[in-house]
Amino acid sequence: MSALDALQTALAAEHAAIYVYGDVGAHTSQSAEPELFATVSLLYRAHRGRRDQLELMVADRGGVPVAAAPTYELPRRLGTPSAVRRHAMGVEQACAEVYAATVASxxxxxxxxxxxxxxxxxxxxxxxxxxxxxxxxxxxxxx
Amino acid sequence: MSSPRAQTSRRTALALAVSAPLALAACDLDPPARSASGSSSGSPTATPSAAAPLPDADVVEGARAATLLAVALIEAAQARHGLRRSGLEDLLRLHAAHLAVLDDGSPEPEVEAPLVAATPARARAQVAASENGLTATLADAAGQAASGDLARALASMSAALRQRVAV
Known part of the structure; x- marks a missing residue:
C-alpha cells in the first residue's frame, strides 16, 4: 500500500469514527454520566482534529481527500454506559489497527x-x- | 551493593522467543521509500541486496538494549525495596513479550541496572520516568526502521507503554 493510500485509509477510518462518536455522544447523558460524557467529548474532538490533519496531509501529497460516507452502520442498542464504552472501544481498536498499518506504509x-x-x-x-x-x-x- | 542485572527477564524473553519469533531484523518486507525531505514518497524501493548488512540491526539492538535497561531497573527496584504487587510485574511481563518479538537471534546487549533511588516512592518515580523514556525511545526507533513491519511492531510497543503510563 502506498503512503497516500494509507493516509486515505486512515482518513476514512476517522470519518467513520466521528460518525459513530456522534451517535455514542447522543446516547450518553451529561448529567447522569458526566465522566463518560467528558471522555466521549474529548475523544470526539481528537478524532475531528486527526481528520482535519489527515485531509491536509492527503492534499499536500497531491491526493483528493476521501469524503465521508453518507452513513455508517451503528449498533442497534446503546442504552447503557457499558454499551457506550464497549462500542467506543471498538472504534478505537479499529483506528489503532489502521494507524499501525499506516506506520508500516x-x-x-x-x-x-x-x-x-x-x-x-x-x-x-x-x-x-x-x-x-x-x-x-x-x-x-x-x- | 552490586547492580542486579536482568537475568530473570532475559530467560523469560528467550523462552518466549522460542514460541513466537518474528525475526524482524530479517526485513523480509519492502520498506517504504524515503524522499530527500524525509517524507513518504508513496512507493516502495527495492530491497537491500543479500550482501548488504541488515539495515535494521542497529534499530533492533537499540530497542532491545533500551528495553533490557528498563527491565534491569525494575528488577533492581524490586530487589532493593521489595516492590511486589505494585504493577511492576505487569511491566516485566510486557517487556518480556516485546523482547520476544525483537529477538533476532543475535546476542543480547549487555546492560547494567542504574542505581535505584533510596526510597520506595522515589524508586517508583524512577521506574515511571524510565518507562516514559522507553516509550519515546521505541517511538523514535519506529521512525528509524527501514522495515515497515518492524516500524509497526515498535510503534505498537510504544503504544502499549503509553497505555501503562496513562493509568
Whole structure:
C-alpha cells in the first residue's frame, strides 16, 4: 500500500469514527454520566482534529481527500454506559489497527504522525475503561 | 551493593522467543521509500541486496538494549525495596513479550541496572520516568526502521507503554 493510500485509509477510518462518536455522544447523558460524557467529548474532538490533519496531509501529497460516507452502520442498542464504552472501544481498536498499518506504509513525518496517532488510540482505550494491551493495533504479535 | 542485572527477564524473553519469533531484523518486507525531505514518497524501493548488512540491526539492538535497561531497573527496584504487587510485574511481563518479538537471534546487549533511588516512592518515580523514556525511545526507533513491519511492531510497543503510563 502506498503512503497516500494509507493516509486515505486512515482518513476514512476517522470519518467513520466521528460518525459513530456522534451517535455514542447522543446516547450518553451529561448529567447522569458526566465522566463518560467528558471522555466521549474529548475523544470526539481528537478524532475531528486527526481528520482535519489527515485531509491536509492527503492534499499536500497531491491526493483528493476521501469524503465521508453518507452513513455508517451503528449498533442497534446503546442504552447503557457499558454499551457506550464497549462500542467506543471498538472504534478505537479499529483506528489503532489502521494507524499501525499506516506506520508500516509511511516514512518520515507521516510515520511519526501515525506513531503518535496509534499511541493516542491506545490511550483512548484506557480512558474508556478498557484493559491495557501488549500490542495495540497489532494484536497478532502477541500470538 | 552490586547492580542486579536482568537475568530473570532475559530467560523469560528467550523462552518466549522460542514460541513466537518474528525475526524482524530479517526485513523480509519492502520498506517504504524515503524522499530527500524525509517524507513518504508513496512507493516502495527495492530491497537491500543479500550482501548488504541488515539495515535494521542497529534499530533492533537499540530497542532491545533500551528495553533490557528498563527491565534491569525494575528488577533492581524490586530487589532493593521489595516492590511486589505494585504493577511492576505487569511491566516485566510486557517487556518480556516485546523482547520476544525483537529477538533476532543475535546476542543480547549487555546492560547494567542504574542505581535505584533510596526510597520506595522515589524508586517508583524512577521506574515511571524510565518507562516514559522507553516509550519515546521505541517511538523514535519506529521512525528509524527501514522495515515497515518492524516500524509497526515498535510503534505498537510504544503504544502499549503509553497505555501503562496513562493509568
Amino acid at each position: 509511511t516514512t518520515g513525518t507521516d510515520r511519526a504522525w501515525a506513531v503518535s496517532a496509534l499511541g493516542e488510540a491506545a490511550v483512548a482505550r484506557i480512558l474508556l475503561g478498557g484493559e491495557s494491551e501488549d500490542f495495540p493495533g497489532a494484536p497478532e504479535l502477541g500470538d
